[in-house]
Amino acid sequence: MTTLWDTTGTEVVKALAAERRAGGAVAAGLVLTLVCVADESQVDAAEVAATVAASQHPCRMLLVVRRNVTASESRLDADVTIGGRLGPGEAVVLRMNGRLGLHAESVVLPLLAPDAPVVTWWYGAPPDLIAYDPLGVLAGRRITDVHNAADPLAALRTRATDYEPGDTDLAWSRVTPWRSVLAGAYDTADGTVSRATVRGADKSASAALLAAWIGSRLDCDVELEPSDGPGISLAQLEVNGGGDRGGTTITVARNGDQAGLLSRTGQPDRIMPLRRDERGDLLAEELRRLDDDPVYATSLGHFAGIPNLANRPRGRRHIWRDPAERAAAQ
C-alpha cells in the first residue's frame, strides 16, 4: 500500500502503476471501474461495502471523498492498495480538499480502467441532479441510495424526474428478494389480482417501489400501509378466483432476518428464504448487470406518475454548479 500526501493526479497514476508491477498477476483482468462517492464520515462503511462488491467482480475501485469544497487551498491525498484490505483488485482512495472537489473528474479520468465500463455509486444522499456531478456524467451506470437522503420518498421522486436509462437505486435491489418470492408464488396462482397490500416502514422507498412494481405489472390497486419497520414487513396479493372458485390470498411476511413466511389460502404455510442484504451485497447485485433495467424504470415511473421512463434518451451533459456561488447568492 502506498500513501501520498498533498500529491497530484499524475503521481497517483504513477503510484498505481508501480503497485501493479509489485502486485504482479493479481492486478491483471479488470471488468469495470467502480467510482464510490462518500463523505469523510461515511468512508469506512463505504469501504466495507465496496470491498464486498469488489470480491465478486474484479474491478478498479476509486473512492472519492470530497472534503470542504469551500476551502481556499486545493489539496489531494491518496491511498493506493492492491490486493490488500480493500479487496482483491486495485483500490485508490482519493481525498480532495478545496475546489479540486468540483473538478474531481480531472483526477478520476486518467485512473479509469481502459475501455471498461464505469459505475458510479453515491453512498450518501444522491445529488439533486446527476448532471451536477461530473462523476455521474462519465459513468455508464449510476447507483444512488435514496435511503440515505433526508426524505427518501422525495429523493425517489427526484430520481424519477431525473431518470435516464442506466440509473438505478439500491432501494430497488433491496426488494429483489420480495419480488422473487411473490413472482414464484404467483406462478401457480389462477386468476387476476384485485387488490394488493404492502406494509413497510413509514417513508420507506423500498416499500414504495415494491408497491409500484406490483401496481404496474398487475394493473391493480396497491395499498401502502405504514408499520414500525424496519423495511418491508408484509406483501399481500388477493387473487380473484374465476367463476365458482373462491379467491386466494397470497401473503409473504417477514419472519426473521433471513426468512419469510409464505401463506396461501388452502395451503400450509411455508418458510421461504427472504434475504435482508447488506449494502455490499446489494452493490454486488447491481454490478452483475450493467445494462438498463426497464422494469425498474416502469416501477419508478409508476410511483412518481411519470410514464415512459424506459425510453428516455441518453446523453447527460455536465451542468456546472458552484456551491460557493450558491452560498453567496443565498
Next chain:
Amino acid sequence: MTIDEGVLRRLPQNPLRDPRDRRLPRIPDPCALVVFGVTGDLARKKLIPAIYDLSNRGLLPSGFALLGFARRDWDHGEFEELAREAAQKGARTPWRPEAWARLADAVRFVPGSFDDDDAFDTLAQTLVDLENSHGIGGNAAFYLSIPPAAFPTVLKQMERTGMASNRQAGGWRRVVVEKPFGHDLASGRELNKLVDRVFTPADVYRIDHYLGKETVQNLLALRFANTFFEPIWNSHYVDSVQITMAEDVGIGTRAGFYDSAGAARDVLQNHLLQLLALTAMEEPVSFDAESLRTEKKKVLEAISLPGDLQSGTVRGRYTQGWLAGERVKGYLDEQDVPADSRTETYAAVRLNVNTRRWGGVPFYLRTGKRLPRRVTEIAVLLQKAPHLPFAATDTTELGNNQLVIRVQPDEGMTLRFGSKVPGSAMEVRDVSMDFLYGAAFTEGSPEAYERLILDVLLGDATLFPRNEEVEASWRVIDPIETFWAEGGMPDGYRAGEWGPASADEMLARDGRGWRRP
C-alpha cells in the same frame, strides 16, 4: 535482427564468435560518437544516460570515445562534468562511479558554432588524435541533435573536412538524424538528398525512437512467431484499428518549434505512421533490414486518404481546463504562442490501406496534447459475430473483441473478449486478459535509445526508417496539411478531455466510437 551484409563482408569471421553462442553480446567496432547539440534536452536526458547504460552493461567496445560539439566555452573537464551529471540523473542501470570513470577518460569537447570552419577542423583533428590515443579506428557516428535549419551548414562542414567519407576515414562514418525529417514532402526530399549525398544512403540512420521500444518489436514477434493471430489479421475479421498517442503535457516552452509544426507533423507523420506500418505490413521473408523495410515501404505506399478530407480528418486545440487535479492554461495562453496561431495540438485522421489484406478496414489515428493521460496504444477491434445464439438481454454488454498493444506505459498486451458473468443466468460481459512486461515505469523509454544507439554503432539498420519510408509518410500528410491550411481554426477541446467533439462525430458517422484508453 541480423547485421547488414556490408559489415559482414568487411571483416573475416571471428572464430571466437559462433552464431549458436548466444551468451556473447554483439559489440560494435571501436568507434567514436560525436554529438552535435550536446547541451540540448535530448542529449542530456536520453543520449548520455544511454551511453552510460550501454557502457555499464559491457556493450561498448574498449576503444570508444564520446565527443561533444556545442557553442560553449568549455574544456574537456567541464563537459565531462556535465556528462557525468546527466548520466547519473538519467541512468537506467545502477550508478557506479568506476563505470563512469572508464568512459570519462575518453570524453572530449570541441567548442564552436556550426559555421565555424576552425572548430570543425579541430573536430576532425580530435578524431584523428583519438585514433592514436584510444584506438577508435577510423569509425565515427555523428548524432545530429540540432534544429533542422542547421542541417545544411553542418553537413557542408562534414563534407568539406572529409569527416563524412568512409574512404577518407579508413573506417565507417555514419550520421544519425532525429525527426522532423523536413517540413513537408518537398523539404523532406531535399533533406534526404542532402544527407544521402554527404554520407552514403546506407550510412544514414533516421531515428524514430518508438521503433526501439520493446512492445513495438513485440508486435512483430506477436504477429509472425505465433499461429493465433495471423489468420484473423485481415479484413475478414478486423473491424477497425485505432492507434492513439496521447500526452498529458502541454507544449511547455517549445512554442518556437511546435507552433510551426503542429501535432500532425510532430507525431502523426512519423510515430503513428510507423506504428501503422508495423501493424498492417505483410510478413517479411526474413528479419534482415532490407526485407523488413521493403514491407514497410509497401504498406506505407498503399495508404489512401479519405475521399472527403473535411469529414475524414479532425484538428483540435486545447483550451484551459483541469487536468490531473490542476488547472492548466489553454494553448493560446502558453508562452510565446502568437495570438493568431492556427496550429493544431490534436489531430485525428481516418486512413485506409489498399491491399487485399486490409481493403475496407478503417485505420483511425489520433494524437493530442493535454489529454487526460499519457498513453500510446494500438487497438485492433474485431468484427462482432454475425449471429449470437444468446438471448438479446444476455449480450447487451458484449462489445467488440479487441487485441490491444500497450506501447507505453504499462508495456504489454491485452486481449478483450466476452465471458460469462458468474451466476445462475447466462450473461456475457467483456473481460480483459492482460500481459504485462516487467519493465520499470518511466516517463520516456531510455531503453529505446540504448537499443538504437547500439544498432547504429553495430551498423544494424532494421529499426531505422529508410528515406523512401519518410517520403511515403510525407505523401500521406502533405495533402492533409494543405487542406488544413485553407481551413479555419482548429476545434477547441478542454484540457483534460479526450479531444474535440468533432473527433467523436468522425467515428460516429461510421457507426463506431473511440476506445477510451
